[in-house]
Amino acid sequence: MNHWQQELVATIHLCRHLCPDQRAPAPFVLVAGKWITHFNDPELMWKVLALSTTFAGNLTIVGSVANMIVIESARQHLEVSFWDYARLGIPITILTIASGIILLLVVS
Numbered sequence: 184m185n186h187w188q189q190e191l192v193a194t195i196h197l198c199r200h201l202c203p204d205q206r207a208p209a210p211f212v213l214v215a216g217k218w219i220t221h222f223n224d225p226e227l228m229w230k231v232l233a234l235s236t237t238f239a240g241n242l243t244i245v246g247s248v249a250n251m252i253v254i255e256s257a258r259q260h261l262e263v264s265f266w267d268y269a270r271l272g273i274p275i276t277i278l279t280i281a282s283g284i285i286l287l288l289v290v291s
Contacts (some may be wrong), residue, residue: 227291234283242276244268255290 202220212232219228243263244254254263 224291227287230287230291231284234287235280238276238279238283241279242269242272243274246272 213231219225219232222228239283240250244250244263250268257263
């Protein structure tokens with residue numbers, strides 16, 4: 184993969200994480216699907232998109248319905264604020280996505 188393609192992989196991730204509705208990645212995937220086919224390696228781009236939409240749910244409490252269920256279920260035992268969660272969710276999301284991209288680039 185050349186430098187140009189690596190920048191595009193990073194751009195897809197950035198666009199995905201700046202998508203205003205973290206809870207519903209389907210609309211973004213539908214739009215992205217129309218331009219992913221224009222990349223030099225569309226198969227890799229589909230994998231990148233799948234990876235980023237999966238890990239994006241770890242970013243915040245509202246990033247995944249499962250996150251909200253766990254936080255609500257644990258409420259009687261402890262209180263977790265948005266920022267308490269984000270303090271760990273943001274770095275974990277960055278690390279898992281970066282690791283995933285590296286793995287995809289090495290394997291592809």
